[in-house]
Amino acid sequence: MTIFAACAALLMGLGLFGLITNPQPLRKIVAFNILGSGVFLLFGIVARRGAAAGVGADPVPQALVITGIVVAFAATAMAVALLLRLFADRGDTRLDHESAAGTEPARDDCRPP
Amino acid sequence: MTDAASQSVLPVLGIMLPATGMLLMLLVGGRYVEWLALILLPAGLAVAAAIFAAVWREGHTLIYVVGGWQPPLGIALRADGLSAAMMLVTAVIICATGLFAGPQFSQPRGRPERRAPLVFWTLLLAIWAALNAVVVGADLFNLYVALELLTFAAVPLVALTGGTETIEAALRYLLFALLGSVSYLIGTVLLFAAYGTLDIALLSARVRPEPISWIAASLMTIGLIAKTALFPLHLWLPPAHAGAPAPGSAVLSALVVKGSFFLIVRLWFDAMPGLLNLAAAQLLAGLGAAAILLGSILALRQSRLKLLIAYSTVAQVGYLFLIFPLAGAASEPASSIAWTGGWLQLFSHAFAKAAMFMAAGLIAEALGHDRIAELGGIARRLPISTLAFALAGLSLMGVPPSGGFVAKWLLLLASVMQGQWWWAAVILLGGVLAGAYVLIVVGKALAPAGAAAAPTAPVSRRREVVALTVALGAVLLGLVPLQPSELLQIGRLDVHALAAR
Numbered sequence: 001m002t003i004f005a006a007c008a009a010l011l012m013g014l015g016l017f018g019l020i021t022n023p024q025p026l027r028k029i030v031a032f033n034i035l036g037s038g039v040f041l042l043f044g045i046v047a048r049r050g051a052a053a054g055v056g057a058d059p060v061p062q063a064l065v066i067t068g069i070v071v072a073f074a075a076t077a078m079a080v081a082l083l084l085r086l087f088a089d090r091g092d093t094r095l096d097h098e099s100a101a102g103t104e105p106a107r108d109d110c111r112p113p
Numbered sequence: 114m115t116d117a118a119s120q121s122v123l124p125v126l127g128i129m130l131p132a133t134g135m136l137l138m139l140l141v142g143g144r145y146v147e148w149l150a151l152i153l154l155p156a157g158l159a160v161a162a163a164i165f166a167a168v169w170r171e172g173h174t175l176i177y178v179v180g181g182w183q184p185p186l187g188i189a190l191r192a193d194g195l196s197a198a199m200m201l202v203t204a205v206i207i208c209a210t211g212l213f214a215g216p217q218f219s220q221p222r223g224r225p226e227r228r229a230p231l232v233f234w235t236l237l238l239a240i241w242a243a244l245n246a247v248v249v250g251a252d253l254f255n256l257y258v259a260l261e262l263l264t265f266a267a268v269p270l271v272a273l274t275g276g277t278e279t280i281e282a283a284l285r286y287l288l289f290a291l292l293g294s295v296s297y298l299i300g301t302v303l304l305f306a307a308y309g310t311l312d313i314a315l316l317s318a319r320v321r322p323e324p325i326s327w328i329a330a331s332l333m334t335i336g337l338i339a340k341t342a343l344f345p346l347h348l349w350l351p352p353a354h355a356g357a358p359a360p361g362s363a364v365l366s367a368l369v370v371k372g373s374f375f376l377i378v379r380l381w382f383d384a385m386p387g388l389l390n391l392a393a394a395q396l397l398a399g400l401g402a403a404a405i406l407l408g409s410i411l412a413l414r415q416s417r418l419k420l421l422i423a424y425s426t427v428a429q430v431g432y433l434f435l436i437f438p439l440a441g442a443a444s445e446p447a448s449s450i451a452w453t454g455g456w457l458q459l460f461s462h463a464f465a466k467a468a469m470f471m472a473a474g475l476i477a478e479a480l481g482h483d484r485i486a487e488l489g490g491i492a493r494r495l496p497i498s499t500l501a502f503a504l505a506g507l508s509l510m511g512v513p514p515s516g517g518f519v520a521k522w523l524l525l526l527a528s529v530m531q532g533q534w535w536w537a538a539v540i541l542l543g544g545v546l547a548g549a550y551v552l553i554v555v556g557k558a559l560a561p562a563g564a565a566a567a568p569t570a571p572v573s574r575r576r577e578v579v580a581l582t583v584a585l586g587a588v589l590l591g592l593v594p595l596q597p598s599e600l601l602q603i604g605r606l607d608v609h610a611l612a613a614r
Binding site: 013019020025028029039042050061064066068072074083084086089090095108 | 298
């Protein structure tokens, strides 16, 4: 179980790092899914830890994780849909066209390869 | 939670009515959506009013236990005084938005069917259902689902017009929201692992100030802050709120960001009351103060009207966070005063900001642009909209008579009474800055039209009147008595018991 917990922590760390540091939206979406997987694994560990005698696992976190997966799937689908539309409209998916807000300077390192 | 409570079906009706209506809309398709909305909006308002009246009259919480399964096994919905007030304000704003949006998102007979009306009305009802679920939810995971529904309904509303910039704004909003939701989820699983329940009432008795509670609380708060657009996680808000169509901006700015703020308060005041210490409260309010100053200054520098209003939302959301140090401190009556002031700020901002976005939408429709420098002469052509904007501005500045004045006065009073004078200074400075950015716009609007002024498009008088009525709502909130509200205390943990801890 410690190994699983370490895996969950690692996945969450990787995902969070990617979500914050990657400038490209697609990579952010992938990172969000990695982060999400870590959290779902954590749910599984919590279910195992909370198991009563004679039962494999606490069913409550397992029920929660299914809802969590559905939510994460819906979120990913919506993000990808928006991303595809953005790419179809403009030919790139950079998010640094701060023309409207004017708060951040444009960076050049965010073009898709 | 206080012991007194009564079983009622009303809280679940508040969620089910808009949710069922939304599904029906998808079923009946484009042409009948408006008629369905015409029935559903008043019905939802009636449910909200019934909940408000019941909580007001009986003076205690309404509870609906889903499926008859008691927590911790089942899920309960609780409508306390705060939820009742939130539901009523939500219903009023949604109905006003519906009236305002009617002509804009209608399906003219004999023309090819457009998709925007169907999408708009379903999203409006989805936001309503999700907000009601957020305010009556009594289980942290249930609240997570409600919060996600709110986000999923709000994001497409930003991109409704389909322009490239708005899609970019929607995507950025969604990415911030994803970070927020997953962060909240980690907090929930940690709390479940530590205390074996997610029911707020049970948690409030079990949570102890220990590292795992701190980590969970911090993660959940960071997640919710990202969705509330508190400084420094506010970057997504201005383009998103400015890019949405006017009725969408009104709902997003007036209600949607308040949903996640409501959860932060639920978390710190109801679920883990023992955890709110001086450092955490001061940190949250410090971010709020930074938001007030930075948001107002950035609003002053905008050249487009809708962006100015969106930055003003960043600033006004900051005021809400002053509730943590002022109402969290155990010093009566100052903390009750701050509690009332904070919530009144939320309600009056909801009315004022909805009215402002509606007025700005009409002005932009008439002129074909919303550049502040070229607003000259608009007060002569659209006097009602300009008046609505100015009245809403009074509330944002905190000038009497307006809800914003009472709210800011109560917060000011509480901060002086508790010797936390630095918040008083921020409130006053924020008021001056708000005055500056409202006056810039009103001054330009009152100026004579330039020689090269473009002809204006006609604007529906009915929609102007709706904007003015909502702005008057913000002013009328100023008539509530200048004292701690008893309604907002219904169902709260006993503040004195908290002080004894």
